[in-house]
Amino acid sequence: MLTELTKQSLQALKWSYLGVAGRVLVQLVVQIVLARLLGPEAFGSFATAILVMGLGGLIIEAGLGSSLIREKEISDDQIRFVFTWLLISGIAVAMLVCVSARWFADLFENQRLDLVVFAMSPSLLFQSMGSVSLALLRRNLQHRFVQIAQLSAYATGFALVGVPCAFAGLSEWSLVIAWNVQCALGSILLYAKAWHPIRPLVTLKDYGVVKYGMNILGTNLANWIAENLDNMVVAKVFGPKSIGLYSMSYNLVRSPTNHLVVSLQQVLFPASAQASREGYDVGSAYLTVLSIIALVSLPVFVSIAVLSEETIVTLYGTSWVGAAELLTPLALAMPFHAMMAVGGPVLWGLGRAGLEFKVQVWIACVLLVVVVLTSRYSAVAVAWGVLAVYSLRALWLTWLLAECVEIRLGQMCSAVKGGVILAAVNAMVLEVGSIFLKTHHIAAQSSLIACAVPVLALDGAIVIVFSKFVLNEDLRIFLNKAVCGFMAFGHADPRNAGTGR
Numbered sequence: 001m002l003t004e005l006t007k008q009s010l011q012a013l014k015w016s017y018l019g020v021a022g023r024v025l026v027q028l029v030v031q032i033v034l035a036r037l038l039g040p041e042a043f044g045s046f047a048t049a050i051l052v053m054g055l056g057g058l059i060i061e062a063g064l065g066s067s068l069i070r071e072k073e074i075s076d077d078q079i080r081f082v083f084t085w086l087l088i089s090g091i092a093v094a095m096l097v098c099v100s101a102r103w104f105a106d107l108f109e110n111q112r113l114d115l116v117v118f119a120m121s122p123s124l125l126f127q128s129m130g131s132v133s134l135a136l137l138r139r140n141l142q143h144r145f146v147q148i149a150q151l152s153a154y155a156t157g158f159a160l161v162g163v164p165c166a167f168a169g170l171s172e173w174s175l176v177i178a179w180n181v182q183c184a185l186g187s188i189l190l191y192a193k194a195w196h197p198i199r200p201l202v203t204l205k206d207y208g209v210v211k212y213g214m215n216i217l218g219t220n221l222a223n224w225i226a227e228n229l230d231n232m233v234v235a236k237v238f239g240p241k242s243i244g245l246y247s248m249s250y251n252l253v254r255s256p257t258n259h260l261v262v263s264l265q266q267v268l269f270p271a272s273a274q275a276s277r278e279g280y281d282v283g284s285a286y287l288t289v290l291s292i293i294a295l296v297s298l299p300v301f302v303s304i305a306v307l308s309e310e311t312i313v314t315l316y317g318t319s320w321v322g323a324a325e326l327l328t329p330l331a332l333a334m335p336f337h338a339m340m341a342v343g344g345p346v347l348w349g350l351g352r353a354g355l356e357f358k359v360q361v362w363i364a365c366v367l368l369v370v371v372v373l374t375s376r377y378s379a380v381a382v383a384w385g386v387l388a389v390y391s392l393r394a395l396w397l398t399w400l401l402a403e404c405v406e407i408r409l410g411q412m413c414s415a416v417k418g419g420v421i422l423a424a425v426n427a428m429v430l431e432v433g434s435i436f437l438k439t440h441h442i443a444a445q446s447s448l449i450a451c452a453v454p455v456l457a458l459d460g461a462i463v464i465v466f467s468k469f470v471l472n473e474d475l476r477i478f479l480n481k482a483v484c485g486f487m488a489f490g491h492a493d494p495r496n497a498g499t500g501r
Contacts, residue, residue, distance in 0.1 A: 024256055026151065028315075030158045031251070034166055034175070035316045040244030040323075042172040047247035048108050048235045049116045049176075051228055056097055056124045058224055060089045063216025065135035074139075080201035083132045090128025097121040108235050112172075119176045123183035130187025133194035149189035157182030222360030226367050226393065227337075230386045233371045234379050242379050248316065249326040249383075253301060257334045260296065261341040286405060287415045289342050290398075291471070294419030297335040299459055302423040305331040306430040307451060313444040329383040335419070336387075336394035343401045355400050363393045418470035422459050429455055 035043065064082045068074055098121050105114035137146050162178030170177070204210075231250065235243035304311055308327040312320050347356050367389045374381040402412060430451050437447040463470055 024259055026155050026159060027255060030163060031255075032315050033163055034158070035248060035320065037163075037166040038171060038174070039319060040248070041240045042175070042244070043248060044235070044240035044242070044244030045110060045112055045116050045172045046175040046179075047231065047243055047251075048104075048110060048113055048240075049120050050179075051231055051235070052097060052104055052117055053120055053123060053179075054228065055221075055224060056093045056121075057127055058217065058220045060086060060093050060124060060128045061131055061217075061220075062086075062089065063213030063220065064210070065131045066216045067210070067213040068132065068135040069139045076197050077201060077204060079132060079136075079196050080199055081204050082135075083196065083198055084200045084202055086128045086131050087125075090125040094121045094124040097124065110235075110240055116172060116176055119173075120179055123180050126180070126183040126187050130190040132196055133187075133190040136194040136196060137190065145193050146190070149186055149193070152189060153182045153186035156185055219357040219360055222357060222364050225364040226360055226389070229364070229367050230371050230382050233375050234382055237375045238379050245320065245323040246326055246379055246383070248320060249312070249323040249330050252311075252315070252327065253304060253331045253334045254337075257297065257301075257338050257341075261293070261338050286342075286346055286401070287407065287411055290339060290412070291415040291418065293338045293342055294335065294416035295422065295463075295471070296419070297338045298416075298419035299422035299426045301331045301334045303426045303430055303452070303455060305329075306427055307434060307448060310434070310444040310448040310451070314448050325380050326383045329380075329387040333387040333390040335423075336390040339416075340390070340394040340397050343397045347401060347404065355404070356397060359393065359397050359400065363389060363396070366392065418463075421470060422462060425458065425462065426455050429458065 062085075064086060068078065068082060098118050101114040101117040101121075104117050105111055134146065157178040157180075158175075161181050162174050165174030165177055168174075231243065231247060234246045238246075305328045308331065309321065309324040312324045312327060316323070343356075367386075370385040370389055371382055374385040398412065401407075402409075433451045433454075434447065437450060442450070
């Protein structure tokens with residue numbers, strides 16, 4: 001039985017999602033404030049620079065942090081070796097980015113971009129300094145502190161520093177300063193919690209961590225291309241304002257999706273690695289996770305797709321209304337992204353990272369063709385192309401994983417059917433409600449509330465009344481136990497409180 005591992009995983013997952021709730025709330029509020037203060041063009045330059053930072057971060061990390069997580073036992077020498085090379089690569093990549101800043105500005109035809117990229121390059125070094133501590137914390141499923149550190153760093157950087165800078169009229173520089181502060185503070189907090197030896201070590205007797213890391217690096221690079229090529233093409237072809245609108249729509253749905261799946265990834269990878277080492281089957285657990293992903297993501301993002309204009313105008317104002325038609329296909333792509341994203345860590349934990357790498361490479365090639373073709377028309381066409389490619393990637397990777405853990409097609413369909421049902425109900429109700437409210441000239445903010453509240457109530461009623469049909473069996477059992485435990489706690493005998501009995 002996986003009793004102890006399951007308890008540790010659920011505890012880690014609880015703290016992950018508590019942190020996620022805080023980060024999503026803070027991030028949404030800060031993003032709304034900054035979007036209204038800065039406008040699409042300032043966000044466009046920052047979003048383009050983030051593409052460069054993201055690629056640089058993957059090259060620096062090189063999968064070495066993931067290797068430390070997967071190793072059955074790790075030594076001080078391995079930790080010193082990984083930290084040494086992360087630091088060396090952090091310095092090298094940061095310098096390379098500085099030297100290439102002008103080239104990036106010319107590539108994206110944005111003459112303000114070179115200074116932005118140059119100013120953000122120190123963040124690459126900051127991140128490399130905290131990578132080992134982050135890996136050690138994740139290895140031990142200490143997600144409570146990871147979430148506290150990441151939330152504190154983001155809130156300090158963007159809320160306490162970025163927003164005042166934006167009010168002071170610093171335009172995109174407020175975002176640049178906030179980003180650097182977030183990266184630096186995050187690494188400081190992580191190292192303060194997970195101290196490790198930092199004395200340099202450049203060689204090892206066994207390079208197993210490097211070999212495994214190379215597989216992860218290849219997968220991450222292919223995945224980065226598959227997830228960012230559309231942003232690069234929009235920035236190149238349509239200019240700063242268009243990438244500002246595109247990235248805002250993308251981040252609005254991608255950020256909560258990432259928070260949803262990253263927390264699961266951080267628990268699934270070490271948990272599946274441990275399960276693999278001890279010879280346990282992870283198929284049932286994966287189906288439960290897939291069921292949760294479908295149940296949460298499908299109805300939420302289908303609803304956002306239907307109410308795209310109301311959502312954009314309510315959150316960011318009429319100056320961002322051009323983002324609404326981009327939001328619809330990008331929102332529909334997110335459930336597929338989420339279902340794909342939870343499969344990768346399971347394959348990593350099973351030692352089958354090469355399978356995901358092959359899928360991501362082929363998908364990157366397909367996306368390149370699709371994005372090049374659709375960019376001849378509009379940024380909206382690019383977004384619909386992204387939806388098609390994300391759907392293909394999710395189905396392909398899920399099918400491969402199902403073969404690895406011996407899951408049948410019927411089991412997969414049963415796991416996602418609850419989310420599909422809720423999504424279909426939401427789409428019909430919201431489409432009718434939206435059309436009715438528009439014909440009566442109801443404001444976007446009022447229309448969004450008038451549609452969202454009854455749909456949330458309807459979804460809750462469906463889950464409660466038809467739980468046997470909507471919920472995965474393991475998920476239903478888990479929720480029933482959680483509710484019973486909560487009720488038992490609420491009715492505990494007060495005379496026994498604090499007695500330890």
